Amino acid sequence: MGGTSRRAWLYGAARGLGGLTLNGLMPGGGIFSIPGALAGSAVDPLSRREPHFAPKVKSVIWLHMDGAPSTLDLFDYKPDLIKLAGQDAPESFLKGIRTSGQGGVGKIFASNRTWKQHGQSGAWLSDLLPNLAEHADELAFVKSSVTVGATHDISILKLNTGDVSPGRPSLGAWVSYALGAANPDLPPYVVLYAGESEPRGGSVNWSSGFLPAVYQGTAFRSGASPILYLDRPDPVSSPEQRATLDFLRRLNERKSQGYPEDTELAARTRSYELAYRMEATAPEAVDLSRETEATRELYGLNDAATREYGTILLRARRLVERDVRFIQVVSWPFDNAGVDFSNWDAHSKLEENHGARSRAVDKPIAGLLTDLKSRGLLDQTLIVWTSEFGRTSYGQSGDGRDHNPWGYTQWLAGGGVKSGYTHGLTDEIGLKTVDKPVDTYDLHATVLQLLGLDHLKTTYSRAGRAERPTVVYGQVVKELLA
Secondary structure, three states, X not given: OOOOOHHHHHXXXXXXXXXXXXXXXXXXXXXXXXXXXXXXXXXXXXXXOOOOOOOOOOEEEEEEOOOOOOHHHOOOOOHHHHHOOOOEOOHHHOOOOOOOOOOOOOEEOOOOOOEEEEOOOOEEEEOOOHHHHOXXXXXXXXXXXXXXXXXXXXXXXXXXXXXXXXXXXXXXXXHHHHHOOOOOOOOOEEEEOOOOOOOOOHHHHHOOOOOOHHHOOEEEOOOOOOOOOOOOOOOOOHHHHHHHHHHHHHHHHHHHOOOOOOXXXXXXXXXXXXXXXXXXXXXHHOOOOOOOHHHHHHOOOOXXXXXXXXHXXXXXXXXXXXXXXXEEEEOOOOOHHHOOOOOOOOOOOHHHHHHHHHHHHHHHHHHHHHHHHHOOOHHHEEEEEEOOOEEEEEEEOOOEEEEEOOOEEEEEEEOOEOOOEEEOEEOOXXXXXXXXXXXXXXXXXXXXHHOOOOOOOOOEEEOOEEEOOOOOOOOOOHHHEO
């Protein structure tokens, strides 16, 4: 080795072999930790594992509407808002309400939208979502969503991890841990967003928490090379890289023979191999050059207002085709052809904000539903429209709405979902849930159920305690299941 220590040689060999890539994806240096059930064995922590029972879906597309849209202006039609517009909110509706401190309770703020019922289900959607309205009979609305917290970072964290403090695994990480990878050449959990900077709240929202780092989400960024440091550096050739990997594997295998209980070296070798395979598979998975012009038009790639989000959702479909289990899509930030509304957080200028935001996502989401259905993939894919909370019935700043964790709408579509169904109810002004509340924990339990996982039996031993995705809460919303 010419005087070079083995440790130094290993570090040098890692360069260009995916070591930097995997290190960038994993906290603590990126070394794979293997769950207790796999410790001491040579089992790949991402090997495919069987669910508790027959799943209804193979993949989940988790559509996070960052900033929290006003579902009173999209899905939850309330005629009484028009009747009471400009008046003080009746005290009977305000019991238990604690405002976020950004202006208190304003006057009742009416939606200026035009509303229509759609499909055989008669679902109400506003004129902001004309394309999605054509899929009304494929959606299952949860009009009784509730959460805790009324600040974005806290409620986004709860939406994705079930807790208001960092440290717990995200839902996608639990899925990766419980089921492993269906495609050995791609991560089982991928995060998609536009722009160079991370969305609000950052990577803690796709963290593995106390689970081994291998189960956290892998961020696929915009552009032809979706993962940082994945490309093989010049002047290393492919045969040279392969030979170095093989040599590194032999060294690690020789060393591990003396320490069979130490899984770290085997896991490190697997990380290099996965990164090596992803050099080809990851860019190909998000390469849209072979998509037809009709498909590009379906997702709105020919319109500046819908191009960015459409591109991301078309990539999501390609990942579903390649058996990625959990795809987390964040609707932030997009420039919307120069309109400065990067998210749905409409404390003011709600009409302009929601006009731009709705236009950005409406056609792409409708296109995704159409495309999945035409390819026979909708029945094996679950799509979830979700947000950190909703927005209030009363106004703020004269032309906006405040945060509302007490009652708002989310929806599901795809395999195993009771399509054309509406679950729960908010009060007459859409401020609070009054029937069949669904908390984040219940939504998580339901998603896991559709993947064939019992949320009560999906556990990980931590400090002598059996942790599970829904903490000590959560019930499957059986009414949503077909």
